[in-house]
Amino acid sequence: MSYTFAIGDIHGCREPLRKLQAMIEARWASGTIVYIGDYIDRGPDSRGVIDLLKAGPAKPGWQWIMLKGNHEDMMVGAYAGRYDRDWWLDNGGLETELSYDGRVPTEVLAWADRLPLMHLDAHRIFVHAGVNPEVPLEKQSPQDLLWLRPQNSAYYWGKHLCHGHTPSRINPRTIGNRTNIDSGCVFGGKLTCAVFDDDVAGGPLEFLKAAW
Numbered sequence: 140m141s142y143t144f145a146i147g148d149i150h151g152c153r154e155p156l157r158k159l160q161a162m163i164e165a166r167w168a169s170g171t172i173v174y175i176g177d178y179i180d181r182g183p184d185s186r187g188v189i190d191l192l193k194a195g196p197a198k199p200g201w202q203w204i205m206l207k208g209n210h211e212d213m214m215v216g217a218y219a220g221r222y223d224r225d226w227w228l229d230n231g232g233l234e235t236e237l238s239y240d241g242r243v244p245t246e247v248l249a250w251a252d253r254l255p256l257m258h259l260d261a262h263r264i265f266v267h268a269g270v271n272p273e274v275p276l277e278k279q280s281p282q283d284l285l286w287l288r289p290q291n292s293a294y295y296w297g298k299h300l301c302h303g304h305t306p307s308r309i310n311p312r313t314i315g316n317r318t319n320i321d322s323g324c325v326f327g328g329k330l331t332c333a334v335f336d337d338d339v340a341g342g343p344l345e346f347l348k349a350a351w
Contacts, residue, residue, distance in 0.1 A: 142170040142338040144347075145265055147303045148208065149174070150325035151182020151234060152190065159350035169200030171337075173258050174284075175303040175320060176208025177268035179251075180231025184332070189247055199238045208252035208267040209285040209304065213275050216244060217250045241290035256284045262340040264295060268304035292317045299341055301333060313342040322348070 144163050149156050152170025165174065178192060182261035196203055216222035228236070236243060241298060257279070258265040269287035270279050276296055288305045299316055306323035311331045324330040329350045334341035 143173060143260060143263070143302045143335045143337055143342075144166060144170055145320055145333045145335070146174055147175055147320035147322060147328065147331045148177040148306065148324065149182070149188050150231065151185040151188055151238070152324045152330060152351070153182075153184040153187035155324055155330035155349040156188060156191065157351060158234070158302055159332050159347060162347050163332065164198060164201075171202045171204060171260075172196075173265045174203065174205045174263065175301070176206045176254070177210045177233045177303065177321075178205075178208070179214060180210040180227075181234055182231075183234070184276075184281055185235040185236055190248075193250060194277075204258050204265075205254055205283065206258060206265065206267055207251065207256055210280075211251040211254060212285055215248055218248055225286050226293045249287070256281055256306065259298070260337060263299045263301055263335060267302060269302050270295065270300060289317060289319075291315070299335075301335075301343075305307065311343075311346045317344075318342055324350075 148248060178188045192205055213222055213227040217224045219225035237313055266284045268285050269289040272284045272293035296318055301318045303321035306321045308323060310322040311320045318333055320331045320333050322328040322331040329348040332347040334345050335343055
């Protein structure tokens with residue numbers, strides 16, 4: 140058996156992330172961890188989260204896949220001049236810059252810019268925000284993958300959709316063929332991980348949660 144673990148929006152909450160990673164590694168010897176994006180902004184230690192993720196797995200047998208969230212896109216766009224800088228700062232970017240003593244390093248911006256927008260396996264679609272079921276999967280726009288807020292469930296090309304981006308204290312929850320794992324850790328909730336059996340279609344087997 141092999142398993143995939145999807146971790147929701149972190150937003151600078153390094154200690155809950157460390158706890159969640161330890162919980163996973165205590166029960167499973169190997170697997171794939173998909174980080175759903177939004178590693179930075181609002182929380183107290185964006186730099187610590189990025190350093191941890193960039194370092195990669197500390198133990199053999201693990202694969203980490205880090206997707207881009209809308210907050211990584213805002214940060215990169217603000218530095219590149221594509222987005223208004225104040226828009227990003229007002230949405231948590233100020234906390235990120237403070238964690239880097241005033242300026243995010245070029246190598247961090249390059250790392251964030253290269254992050255993929257989607258991860259697919261045999262049975263599931265992992266994205267930060269959502270997908271448009273009326274558009275072919277291979278033609279999804281970055282805008283939808285980073286910003287969409289799904290209201291219902293859909294067929295999703297025969298796969299289960301796992302996403303974050305829309306926080307709620309009632310998350311994680313599965314609605315039909317879709318699971319939202321953003322449980323609002325930075326807003327006082329918990330950091331969530333959805334556990335999937337790679338050989339079995341459908342939603343998660345269970346959820347793991349870590350608090351401060």
